[in-house]
Amino acid sequence: MWDDAFPSFLIGLREGLEAGLIVSILVATLVRADAKSRLPQVWTGVLAAVALAMSFGAVLTFSAASMSATAQEAFGGTLSVIAVAFVTAMVFWMRRSARNLSGEIKEKVTGALAMGAGVLVVTSFLAVGREGLETALFLWTTARAAGESAGPMIGAGIGIVIAVGLCWGLYRRVLRINLTKFFTATGAVLIVIAAGVLGYGLRDLQEGGVLPGKSAYAVDLSQSIDPGAWYSTLIQGVFNLTPTMTWLQVLTYVAYLAVVMTLFVQGVRTTAEKPVRAAGSAEGEPTGPQTPSRRRPAWMVPVAVVAVPAVIAGAVVAFGGSKPVGAQTVAVSEKECGKGFSAPKPGRRTFQMHNTGDKASEVYLIDPASNAVYGEIEGLAPGTTRDLVATVAGGSYAWRCVPTGGKAVTSVPVRVSGGGAAKAVAPVSDADLAAPLTAYKQYVNQNLATLAVQTRQLSDDIAGGDLDAARTDWLTAHRTYSSLGAAYGTFQDFDKKINGRAAGLPDGVNDKDFTGFHRVEYGLWHGQSAGALAAPAARLAEDAAGLQKAFPAQDFAPGDLPLRTHEILENTLQSELTGDADQGSGTSLATADANLAGTRELLGVLRPLLAPRDAQLLSRVDGDIDRVQKLLDAARHGRSWTPVDQLDAAARTRLNGATGQLLEDLAPVPDLLEIRKSA
Numbered sequence: 001m002w003d004d005a006f007p008s009f010l011i012g013l014r015e016g017l018e019a020g021l022i023v024s025i026l027v028a029t030l031v032r033a034d035a036k037s038r039l040p041q042v043w044t045g046v047l048a049a050v051a052l053a054m055s056f057g058a059v060l061t062f063s064a065a066s067m068s069a070t071a072q073e074a075f076g077g078t079l080s081v082i083a084v085a086f087v088t089a090m091v092f093w094m095r096r097s098a099r100n101l102s103g104e105i106k107e108k109v110t111g112a113l114a115m116g117a118g119v120l121v122v123t124s125f126l127a128v129g130r131e132g133l134e135t136a137l138f139l140w141t142t143a144r145a146a147g148e149s150a151g152p153m154i155g156a157g158i159g160i161v162i163a164v165g166l167c168w169g170l171y172r173r174v175l176r177i178n179l180t181k182f183f184t185a186t187g188a189v190l191i192v193i194a195a196g197v198l199g200y201g202l203r204d205l206q207e208g209g210v211l212p213g214k215s216a217y218a219v220d221l222s223q224s225i226d227p228g229a230w231y232s233t234l235i236q237g238v239f240n241l242t243p244t245m246t247w248l249q250v251l252t253y254v255a256y257l258a259v260v261m262t263l264f265v266q267g268v269r270t271t272a273e274k275p276v277r278a279a280g281s282a283e284g285e286p287t288g289p290q291t292p293s294r295r296r297p298a299w300m301v302p303v304a305v306v307a308v309p310a311v312i313a314g315a316v317v318a319f320g321g322s323k324p325v326g327a328q329t330v331a332v333s334e335k336e337c338g339k340g341f342s343a344p345k346p347g348r349r350t351f352q353m354h355n356t357g358d359k360a361s362e363v364y365l366i367d368p369a370s371n372a373v374y375g376e377i378e379g380l381a382p383g384t385t386r387d388l389v390a391t392v393a394g395g396s397y398a399w400r401c402v403p404t405g406g407k408a409v410t411s412v413p414v415r416v417s418g419g420g421a422a423k424a425v426a427p428v429s430d431a432d433l434a435a436p437l438t439a440y441k442q443y444v445n446q447n448l449a450t451l452a453v454q455t456r457q458l459s460d461d462i463a464g465g466d467l468d469a470a471r472t473d474w475l476t477a478h479r480t481y482s483s484l485g486a487a488y489g490t491f492q493d494f495d496k497k498i499n500g501r502a503a504g505l506p507d508g509v510n511d512k513d514f515t516g517f518h519r520v521e522y523g524l525w526h527g528q529s530a531g532a533l534a535a536p537a538a539r540l541a542e543d544a545a546g547l548q549k550a551f552p553a554q555d556f557a558p559g560d561l562p563l564r565t566h567e568i569l570e571n572t573l574q575s576e577l578t579g580d581a582d583q584g585s586g587t588s589l590a591t592a593d594a595n596l597a598g599t600r601e602l603l604g605v606l607r608p609l610l611a612p613r614d615a616q617l618l619s620r621v622d623g624d625i626d627r628v629q630k631l632l633d634a635a636r637h638g639r640s641w642t643p644v645d646q647l648d649a650a651a652r653t654r655l656n657g658a659t660g661q662l663l664e665d666l667a668p669v670p671d672l673l674e675i676r677k678s679a
Helices: 002-032 036-065 069-115 117-146 150-171 179-207 230-239 247-270 300-319 430-463 467-482 485-490 494-499 517-524 530-553 560-576 588-610 615-633 649-666
Strands: 217-220 244-246 328-332 337-339 347-355 361-366 373-380 385-392 395-403 414-416
Touching: 002 036, 002 117, 002 150, 002 179, 036 117, 069 179, 069 247, 117 150, 179 244, 179 247, 217 247, 244 247, 328 395, 337 395, 347 361, 347 373, 361 385, 373 385, 430 467, 430 485, 430 530, 430 560, 430 588, 467 494, 467 517, 467 530, 467 588, 485 560, 485 588, 494 517, 494 530, 517 530, 560 588, 560 649, 588 615, 615 649
Parallel strands: 328 347
Antiparallel strands: 217 244, 328 337, 347 385, 361 373, 361 395, 395 414
16 A cells, blocks of 8 residues: 555645644744734634645545546546646745745745734735645545555555644754755655656647547557566556556656656756755744734634635535536436437447336346447436446447336437447347357366266375375375366355365365365375375376266356456455465465466367457457466476465565456456347
8 A cells, every 4th residue: 555655645744744844833923922822823724724735635526426538538638737826835935935935934924913813813824825725735636546445545644644744843842843854855756756757747638639649659568567466556656657658657657757857956056056955943023012912712613714715615516516517317227228319429429227126127228239338337227326337339220128026118319410439338148158168178178087087096195004195196286176266166165075164164275175176285285194095186186087977967057157267366366375274285376377278278169259359358368377386386396386384575566467467358248248138
């Protein structure tokens, strides 16, 4: 999380210190002017600035949430560019103003004291409010770039807390720091971070259709860089540099960094070095007699300054509309589908699907000529409304609603004029998956025959007392079984008998129901005798033979094949790469290797269906598989394997990261090859 937190930590520290210095100078000036009674006015202004900043953040968050996907990209990109402009201006302003900050603030306070309470509130509000708005905008931008808010918020919180501590120390004259050097060092780092935010913002504008060139990549290292490595995570989180960047991103990043950093460094060199006085050592001259002010309830102003921004923000969010801009509300029921649907404009569009019927329904946006699917919602319950987001281009569109237990209803098609491209997924039927299923069942049958022979050999080894040969043959047989991952769901009770684990059993590894490969593994690598292992090994051989005989008659749903492409390696990541399944052999990586082989086999039979639907996905997956295979091969030493818990930290991180990336790229396969209802 620290990689996402660092940019926000830095902005929280800098902006917090800027605002804190201003507040401490205000307070110190009033105290030395014997005007402590005016301190509540300063804190009222500070409170108003904080309330305004928080309300501004809420407006940004909820306003973006109510937009269409395309509008969100454009909105976020625009604010990212604005945030970079603010941060750049702030860096140069503080570098120039740090040494004179105390004198400027004291002049404003002196004038405010002479003009009355309201002016002092406004002075503190304006002084702190600018920092608060900049912080809110930058935090919103960095959180959106990170894809999560926890890291950036924690980083900003830590930075602000440290800034408050530093300001307190300066005020109490406990600390003395060179503010010019501090703001110069942090400014240089912020310029580098801002360059990345600018690149990210421009990418959003490209995705939102505001700027061209979203497919013109200058850099594409997605196949050669390990996305799970610590350096990849750090660079992407802190600097917003990604493995794939467009020409616009790269050229703007380089130009911004070259120009702004050069100007910043030149400004530092040409600025005369003068002692910087800390806020805590600021001297203030007493002012003249204070103008008495009309008394009012002490709570009234603080409550008002907090309530007013909050109420305004709430009104903006509420009346800004919860309905995404340009969204159509489309009715769904058992008798009619698509009521309220009219030809939308090309682009990324949001449709609010409202089920007015009495049954749950599947909803598809389709090409009526080919039945290809542009978007879908599964299980839309009666009386509920859910958003369906899809890209619309020139062509014909219709809605198809399939109520539970009812017949499909298709709307009247509409024609959309315009250019662009919209990607639709060609529908898949049971018949389409029949050939891949037949090929895969043949693969399973062949391997089950091999498994029956291998487990019988393992049993014979143990019966003959040759435990060394048994350990070798155990791994061979277990790898064969582990390569059949896509069929586990059809094995019924056999999988538990053959590959069950001791977890959850009352007596653990000593439980009578602990059987199969892991029971034999535990005994072979924990010093049990051949006599003690003879019965478990014989039972394993019997169960393998029983599975071979039963499998041809077992039900294997065609729709299971696409699901297993992801699930095999998901189990691998959870069980094998953590070492949780290991019972002493230290061969978890050998099992992972067999799981990978099973995934490759499954993708092979599905490739004819996947290639016309998403050839680029197959290319990415092939590259991911090769990367994981190389990492597993590095842990293999002839017939032995490095135990997963003995991998060095870097190797284990690379393997987990590469497997995670493969899982991410495999995730769309079930959607691409889902059997969709048509009746």
